[in-house]
Amino acid sequence: MMNHPNRPVVKDWRAYLKDFRKRNRLTQNALASRLGISVRVVENWEAGINKPAPYLRRALKDLERKPNDPPHRL
Numbered sequence: 001m002m003n004h005p006n007r008p009v010v011k012d013w014r015a016y017l018k019d020f021r022k023r024n025r026l027t028q029n030a031l032a033s034r035l036g037i038s039v040r041v042v043e044n045w046e047a048g049i050n051k052p053a054p055y056l057r058r059a060l061k062d063l064e065r066k067p068n069d070p071p072h073r074l
Contacts, residue, residue, distance in 0.1 A: 010057075014048045024064060035059050 010016045021031055028046070032039040035056060044050045052060065 013051045014046055017042070017046050017052075020060060020064065031063075034063055 017031075020026075021028070024031075026034070028042045029039050032042045035042075037056070041050070045052055
């Protein structure tokens with residue numbers, strides 16, 4: 001499966017997620033709640049133990065998009 005040419009590949013999920021939360025003013029708990037997952041999962045992502053599943057990566061992008069932007073296609 002190829003990556004979409006217009007989507008950057010995230011190489012460091014730990015840094016990306018911390019920056020994502022900072023940009024969007026979210027705590028780990030708030031991010032977990034919005035994604036419908038446990039805070040432990042977010043903690044594990046930021047500790048480098050696991051990476052988000054593809055459907056959660058899309059959900060992260062949807063959280064970050066502006067209100068008038070179209071939703072990301074699956």
